[in-house]
Amino acid sequence: MNSVGERDIRVVTYLDVLETALRAVPERQATELMEQITAHLDEALPPGSSEEAVVAVLRRLGSPAKLAAEAQNTARLDEAVPQTDGSRRLRRPLRHRFSRRGWSAIAAGLVLLCVLTTLLGLYVTTPSLVLEGSSAWWDPQDEARAVDSSTLGAQATTVPARRGQWQGFVVQIENPSSSAQTVLGVGSNTSSPTALVGLNGITDVWVSMSTYSNDTGAVPDLHSQHFSARQTIQPGQFRFLRVMWLTDTCSLSSAPGLTGSDALDLTVQVGWFQHEEVLALDPGWQLQFDPGCPPL
Amino acid sequence: MAEDRDLTELRRGVLGPCVLALLEERTRFGLELVRDLASADSLLTSEGTVYPLLNRMRDAGLVTSEWRDEASERPRRYYAITAAGRRHLAAFRAEWPRFSATVSEVLGIPAFAGVRSGR
Numbered sequence: 001m002n003s004v005g006e007r008d009i010r011v012v013t014y015l016d017v018l019e020t021a022l023r024a025v026p027e028r029q030a031t032e033l034m035e036q037i038t039a040h041l042d043e044a045l046p047p048g049s050s051e052e053a054v055v056a057v058l059r060r061l062g063s064p065a066k067l068a069a070e071a072q073n074t075a076r077l078d079e080a081v082p083q084t085d086g087s088r089r090l091r092r093p094l095r096h097r098f099s100r101r102g103w104s105a106i107a108a109g110l111v112l113l114c115v116l117t118t119l120l121g122l123y124v125t126t127p128s129l130v131l132e133g134s135s136a137w138w139d140p141q142d143e144a145r146a147v148d149s150s151t152l153g154a155q156a157t158t159v160p161a162r163r164g165q166w167q168g169f170v171v172q173i174e175n176p177s178s179s180a181q182t183v184l185g186v187g188s189n190t191s192s193p194t195a196l197v198g199l200n201g202i203t204d205v206w207v208s209m210s211t212y213s214n215d216t217g218a219v220p221d222l223h224s225q226h227f228s229a230r231q232t233i234q235p236g237q238f239r240f241l242r243v244m245w246l247t248d249t250c251s252l253s254s255a256p257g258l259t260g261s262d263a264l265d266l267t268v269q270v271g272w273f274q275h276e277e278v279l280a281l282d283p284g285w286q287l288q289f290d291p292g293c294p295p296l
Numbered sequence: 297m298a299e300d301r302d303l304t305e306l307r308r309g310v311l312g313p314c315v316l317a318l319l320e321e322r323t324r325f326g327l328e329l330v331r332d333l334a335s336a337d338s339l340l341t342s343e344g345t346v347y348p349l350l351n352r353m354r355d356a357g358l359v360t361s362e363w364r365d366e367a368s369e370r371p372r373r374y375y376a377i378t379a380a381g382r383r384h385l386a387a388f389r390a391e392w393p394r395f396s397a398t399v400s401e402v403l404g405i406p407a408f409a410g411v412r413s414g415r
Contacts (some may be wrong), residue, residue: 066344153397
């Protein structure tokens with residue numbers, strides 16, 4: 001079996017996306033499917049496989065979202081199995097006991113109110129996350145071909161779109177506050193990476209954060225990092241946020257054939273409260289579409 | 297599109313019996329099974345969806361799976377049909393000709409030579 005280090009970067013990315021997509025699936029099914037798909041890819045793509053072979057195998061395998069949906073169907077069928085009488089019997093005495101002690105619910109409510117008030121104060125006084133430090137295109141070949149530009153004071157970095165392949169960028173996000181902040185996901189305002197899905201040739205987007213974190217400012221090898229959808233950034237620490245797009249065309253009707261993002265719309269949780277934070281991307285990250293690209 | 301969804305559902309419905317038929321011939325490992333299914337025209341649109349199906353069939357007792365670590369080969373998970381799987385396949389085989397002929401008749405498609413609707 002191939003080791004992680006021998007796998008093509010597209011395969012590694014695919015497996016990362018699949019692992020994230022399987023978060024909604026019970027752990028046993030998710031682990032088993034990850035094992036099967038990994039074995040499939042290792043078997044179908046021996047070390048040294050060509051780029052065309054990698055792309056073809058991944059395309060035939062299907063999108064991670066589709067596999068996760070199938071696995072989710074399997075999980076739902078499992079849940080449809082009737083419960084045993086024992087599990088039904090268990091709930092009744094618990095409900096009964098709770099109703100006899102309604103006063104305890106009132107006391108718990110008062111405690112909860114105090115906690116909420118404290119957390120609300122914490123939330124109001126917590127500074128926002130900031131983009132700080134390193135940023136790069138995720139794939140080395142994109143990084144090598146990136147072209148920087150400036151229009152009316154707006155900076156942008158642009159790479160050619162590679163149809164049918166995941167492409168994206170990594171930015172460093174720091175938590176300058178004294179409270180832990182959890183990034184739950186990316187919103188969909190008009191300039192966000194997720195807002196592009198279904199528009200301008202982009203068919204899918206995947207946003208994740210590195211599990212790596214420290215407060216020394218040392219930058220690790222990004223491609224050896226593990227990424228997952230939701231991460232908590234401790235005070236004074238940072239994480240890498242990765243945005244990956246999938247495209248299905250080389251040609252856009254709009255001139256000059258560019259699409260990309262200049263802001264990150266993050267859903268952030270502080271304590272028990274959630275809010276939206278919009279971080280300006282400088283530079284903006286763009287894909288250049290070329291009608292002359294090879295067919296799929 | 298609606299047509300795509302219809303065809304996807306149709307494929308999903310018949311894929312299980314096709315898997316059982318291949319495993320009735322002999323045990324197969326995952327990629328081997330996927331490739332044999334993919335070689336049948338238009339039966340598979342996403343190869344990866346075979347694996348959740350296999351897991352579902354195993355949980356239903358229609359197939360079993362086991363890892364084999366044979367000399368000169370990488371460890372592979374092999375799938376085999378069970379007695380319950382054979383009965384399930386036999387029942388599907390018995391029903392399929394009449395079912396497909398009925399659908400063809402309703403859709404106004406000439407039945408295949410030698411296949412009668414039984415109505």
